[in-house]
């Protein structure tokens with residue numbers, strides 16, 4: 001099967017499409033013929049050598065496609081079904097992917113839109129769960145217009161929370177459409193948030209990792225009310241919890257998101273799609289920033 005791989009760290013040019021042995025599903029897993037696979041910021045962080053020191057590395061943790069092989073004991077899907085889900089091995093940007101957790105693709109979604117869901121939905125749900133976001137809570141989301149941020153805004157609104165979100169001015173109307181009260185990030189952010197919430201907020205989620213943990217701690221009244229998913233150094237420095245995928249993944253959220261999508265309470269835009277062979281261009285676009293929505297590779 002063709003798959004994305006790199007054998008040295010560096011710029012997007014180190015990415016290559018190579019032939020790897022086909023994978024087969026273990027007990028409880030399914031294999032899909034991949035139609036689309038999501039691209040995430042962690043992909044270029046890995047490619048730059050900022051995460052995993054091992055080489056070579058493959059990429060991709062989320063994909064959508066058509067089931068073509070069933071692992072032992074799988075009864076809930078059949079060959080030919082459309083599913084999306086998570087590839088634990090990190091080799092989803094490929095022609096075939098084994099999914100350790102999967103759910104049916106909501107009928108209204110195409111493969112690209114389904115491949116955009118797993119990382120954003122799982123991460124947002126995990127962070128909101130760990131923060132204890134529920135009704136009658138005011139939560140500040142820093143970096144609310146991106147994929148994880150937009151998912152977190154909508155899922156917090158579904159829980160009945162009041163959401164204040166930071167974003168660039170071009171995304172303020174978008175945030176309103178998701179149910180959040182938008183404020184601009186940058187200097188003066190604390191005062192702008194206080195204009196909406198004079199007594200501060202109950203909880204704060206840092207999605208952007210933009211170095212504002214002290215401000216979020218001030219607004220939420222203590223480091224214990226703040227979680228970051230993107231500022232590892234700041235978390236250590238300020239005693240804030242860093243939420244990562246190995247700290248109890250909220251995979252159940254993938255099975256529940258279809259209902260929210262079908263009832264019009266959740267959507268996640270696909271910003272741009274690329275053929276698998278143009279994965280390097282997807283990294284360039286992603287690293288540059290400014291695209292609203294997920295970047296997705298189309299396979300086959």
Ligand SMILES: NC(=O)c1ccc[n+]([C@@H]2O[C@H](COP(=O)([O-])OP(=O)(O)OC[C@H]3O[C@@H](n4cnc5c(N)ncnc54)[C@H](OP(=O)(O)O)[C@@H]3O)[C@@H](O)[C@H]2O)c1
Nearest residue numbers: 041143145146147148167168171185208210229230244245
């Ligand atoms: N720990 C985990 O488990 C985990 C899992 C998934 C992702 N992540 C991390 O989470 C981060 C976000 O991922 P994503 O997929 O949501 O990225 P994304 O879709 O590219 O969104 C990034 C957002 O950051 C916003 N932004 C840029 N500068 C900002 C600033 N100074 N203050 C506040 N917001 C700012 C942008 O908003 P505007 O366009 O409005 O300017 C943009 O919408 C990445 O660092 C990723 O590695 C962590």
